[in-house]
């Protein structure tokens with residue numbers, strides 16, 4: 494997958510300083526993590542699509558302010574986005590995917606919101622916290638830019654390689670929303 498790897502490397506460099514570039518290169522994704530993600534990707538996509546359908550079935554459209562923010566970010570189809578509030582965020586049924594999902598920190602109580610394609614989930618407890626939606630909109634932008642499958646693949650590889658706090662896709666969301674992290 495040379496094209497994706499090239500995109501991944503440039504995403505790395507774009508948020509790290511020059512002095513960090515060498516260490517970022519040293520921390521390239523391992524063949525094992527790439528193999529593991531490739532093996533899970535079909536199941537991960539089924540989970541993405543099922544969760545997105547759930548948001549579409551009972552979610553709300555963006556408010557005028559949120560839609561304006563989404564358009565300013567560069568999202569092509571803000572009208573497709575639905576926001577759904579739940580006490581617990583969706584989790585995969587497949588045991589293998591669920592195990593990886595938990596290993597990567599998804600489903601923990603620290604998680605305030607999550608994006609599945611054009612579906613944004615926010616924990617009901619945080620329903621008044623609009624910063625979560627702004628953060629999640631960056632992930633909608635990323636998935637729109639790359640395509641949902643390529644985004645999902647890259648997100649999982651980055652999470653395995655760098656961990657949530659250092660991964661480039663989260664760094665972009667952090668930087669674009671002035672330091673909000675979810």
Ligand SMILES: [Zn+2]
Nearest residue numbers: 628663666675
């Ligand atoms: Zn995020």
